[in-house]
Amino acid sequence: MIKEGYKWIIIFVVFSIPTIFFENRLYMFILASFFAIFAMSWSFFTSFSGYLNLGHVIFIGLAGYTTAIFNYHLDFPIFPSIIIGVIVGSGVGWLYLYPLHRKISGLSFEMVTFLSILVLSDLVLTSYLRPITGGDLGISPIDTLLSSYPLAIGLTAFMCITGYLFVIFLKSDYGKVLDFARENRDLVKTAGLDPHKYSGLCLLFSGIVGAIGGALYIHFSGSAGVKNTFNLGLMIHIIILAIIGGRFSMFGSLIGAYMVVFLEEILRGFVSGPIENIIIYSLGFLVYFFSPEGLLPRIVSLKNILPLNKDSVADNRRY
Amino acid sequence: MLGDILYVVIYGVVFASLYGIMTVGFSFICGLGGFYDITLPAYMMVGAFIYVFLSNHIGGWALPIVVLAVGLICLGHYLVFIKKIRESPFVVFFATILLALIIESLFEHLFTKSYVYNYEPLIEGHIRILGVKLSKDLIVGGIIGWIALFGLRFITRNTNIGRAIIAIPQSARGSQIIGINITRVQAIVYLIGGMLLGLGAYYYGGYLGVRSHMWSYPLIIMFTITVAGGLGSIDGVMLATLLIGFLEVAVVTFIDPRLRGVIVLLVGIIILIFKPKGFAGIRIG
Numbered sequence: 006m007i008k009e010g011y012k013w014i015i016i017f018v019v020f021s022i023p024t025i026f027f028e029n030r031l032y033m034f035i036l037a038s039f040f041a042i043f044a045m046s047w048s049f050f051t052s053f054s055g056y057l058n059l060g061h062v063i064f065i066g067l068a069g070y071t072t073a074i075f076n077y078h079l080d081f082p083i084f085p086s087i088i089i090g091v092i093v094g095s096g097v098g099w100l101y102l103y104p105l106h107r108k109i110s111g112l113s114f115e116m117v118t119f120l121s122i123l124v125l126s127d128l129v130l131t132s133y134l135r136p137i138t139g140g141d142l143g144i145s146p147i148d149t150l151l152s153s154y155p156l157a158i159g160l161t162a163f164m165c166i167t168g169y170l171f172v173i174f175l176k177s178d179y180g181k182v183l184d185f186a187r188e189n190r191d192l193v194k195t196a197g198l199d200p201h202k203y204s205g206l207c208l209l210f211s212g213i214v215g216a217i218g219g220a221l222y223i224h225f226s227g228s229a230g231v232k233n234t235f236n237l238g239l240m241i242h243i244i245i246l247a248i249i250g251g252r253f254s255m256f257g258s259l260i261g262a263y264m265v266v267f268l269e270e271i272l273r274g275f276v277s278g279p280i281e282n283i284i285i286y287s288l289g290f291l292v293y294f295f296s297p298e299g300l301l302p303r304i305v306s307l308k309n310i311l312p313l314n315k316d317s318v319a320d321n322r323r324y
Numbered sequence: 325m326l327g328d329i330l331y332v333v334i335y336g337v338v339f340a341s342l343y344g345i346m347t348v349g350f351s352f353i354c355g356l357g358g359f360y361d362i363t364l365p366a367y368m369m370v371g372a373f374i375y376v377f378l379s380n381h382i383g384g385w386a387l388p389i390v391v392l393a394v395g396l397i398c399l400g401h402y403l404v405f406i407k408k409i410r411e412s413p414f415v416v417f418f419a420t421i422l423l424a425l426i427i428e429s430l431f432e433h434l435f436t437k438s439y440v441y442n443y444e445p446l447i448e449g450h451i452r453i454l455g456v457k458l459s460k461d462l463i464v465g466g467i468i469g470w471i472a473l474f475g476l477r478f479i480t481r482n483t484n485i486g487r488a489i490i491a492i493p494q495s496a497r498g499s500q501i502i503g504i505n506i507t508r509v510q511a512i513v514y515l516i517g518g519m520l521l522g523l524g525a526y527y528y529g530g531y532l533g534v535r536s537h538m539w540s541y542p543l544i545i546m547f548t549i550t551v552a553g554g555l556g557s558i559d560g561v562m563l564a565t566l567l568i569g570f571l572e573v574a575v576v577t578f579i580d581p582r583l584r585g586v587i588v589l590l591v592g593i594i595i596l597i598f599k600p601k602g603f604a605g606i607r608i609g
Contacts, residue, residue, distance in 0.1 A: 057414055108597055112413045116360060116547070117596050123544060124589045131582045241425060279433035283426055290422040294409070
């Protein structure tokens with residue numbers, strides 16, 4: 006546990022230092038931190054519980070819209086709005102997804118979570134909710150978190166603390182039960198344990214972190230709209246970040262996020278938005294198709310630095 | 325009120341058949357493989373764009389070319405991508421979502437996001453049925469749709485290939501043991517399903533206009549009908565297309581057109597949760 010703590014302190018230092026030298030790119034580092042938080046929180050539930058959750062943006066979107074509604078329509082100050090957003094986003098999202106994952110599993114769970122994003126994005130655009138959600142235009146302007154050193158350092162710290170706590174959970178007895186349940190749910194039940202209790206706990210932590218990230222992200226963006234909340238493209242983006250870095254590792258998801266956000270920043274100077282999407286989606290497709298354990302683990306294992314351990318707690322099974 | 329009810333019934337039947345053309349191929353492809361191939365509605369969109377541009381040069385002859393083209397695209401898609409990963413439904417599902425998004429982004433780049441392309445129907449004019457005005461082109465599409473559905477029903481019950489299509493989802497290993505070539509059957513289903521999608525592309529694109537993100541609503545329709553009818557069940561698909569056709573037209577007529585997508589989706593979610601096999605199909609995943 007202490008060793009893991011030192012590792013995450015080093016990660017914090019390594020990822021904070023560049024912000025001092027690249028002041029004019031602070032925005033990029035902050036964005037990368039946000040997506041690292043999203044990728045780690047998604048990966049924490051999906052990769053380790055065995056349920057491929059395509060509705061993680063439900064936490065992000067509910068938190069985002071709630072904080073925007075309280076801030077814009079009800080004139081709440083930014084931080085109370087964020088707190089309320091996190092409570093609503095994580096609470097409502099968990100109340101929906103927890104019974105869902107108890108009732109259905111496998112491809113059905115994937116499809117329902119996938120369709121849920123489409124339902125929510127359609128709903129916020131309907132004229133019934135437009136006075137509250139702003140419809141296509143979204144809710145704007147809201148109080149904004151400006152690109153600054155405190156925000157960059159604070160987010161990096163939150164990202165590392167989250168990563169550390171996730172790893173501690175996964176290495177604990179709870180994590181071990183989760184691993185067994187992923188392999189054989191019935192065996193865990195036979196031992197008198199409820200596997201859904203453990204995956205439900207995983208989902209709750211994943212949702213809380215996702216909601217915190219979502220609420221903060223909306224205020225960093227300056228507006229809440231379908232594009233940065235209930236968006237299939239955003240969900241797929243988050244998954245690609247985790248896949249590229251290696252989704253069976255919190256550090257892998259983090260690295261994947263930084264790699265892709267920096268790549269997008271480079272591409273933005275040369276190509277249009279749709280072409281940028283094509284490149285990122287194609288990269289995700291190729292990695293998922295040919296190297297489901299992730300791009301980074303494969304590169305690292307080729308150099309025999311950290312060989313892939315197929316017997317390790319998290320295997321490289323595709324989900 | 326009676327006029328509205330007649331409108332719902334007549335338009336419901338017509339739309340049911342159009343959705344049936346699009347969906348029966350999707351349902352068989354997915355039922356046969358035991359997975360959801362999300363790229364199929366995106367290929368339908370590709371077919372619609374091909375029709376828009378070809379029809380400017382060769383008129384109505386573009387339709388058979390589009391039907392064949394989409395069939396061959398789907399066949400190529402199966403042989404290049406799906407065949408390698410068909411054993412894992414999760415991988416197929418996620419990989420095909422990525423492919424669909426790549427296709428959407430490509431068309432957004434080529435044709436811009438907001439522009440809508442329209443084209444003239446092959447058969448112009450309208451007729452009135454029980455006081456309800458319908459375009460002749462739509463009626464012909466409806467008739468073709470029901471012929472296709474009943475034709476496929478006949479094939480699945482009375483031909484060897486049809487029996488193989490029904491047998492494989494029930495037991496792939498058993499089917500192989502008795503000599504059914506799963507790859508060959510799946511390839512044929514992808515080709516025929518793709519051709520039906522090509523036909524659906526003409527009618528759907530003609531009705532709603534062709535744009536770079538037009539694949540998402542057909543995906544919702546196809547998915548909901550497939551889930552409601554049950555994967556691999558032609559009877560289930562026929563029943564479900566009527567249900568969804570009536571539901572959609574009823575929502576547009578009596579409630580609010582802007583809610584049709586939401587309500588259709590909710591039906592799909594509810595069925596997946598409480599009746600995963602649908603009316604008469606198999607459960608996957």
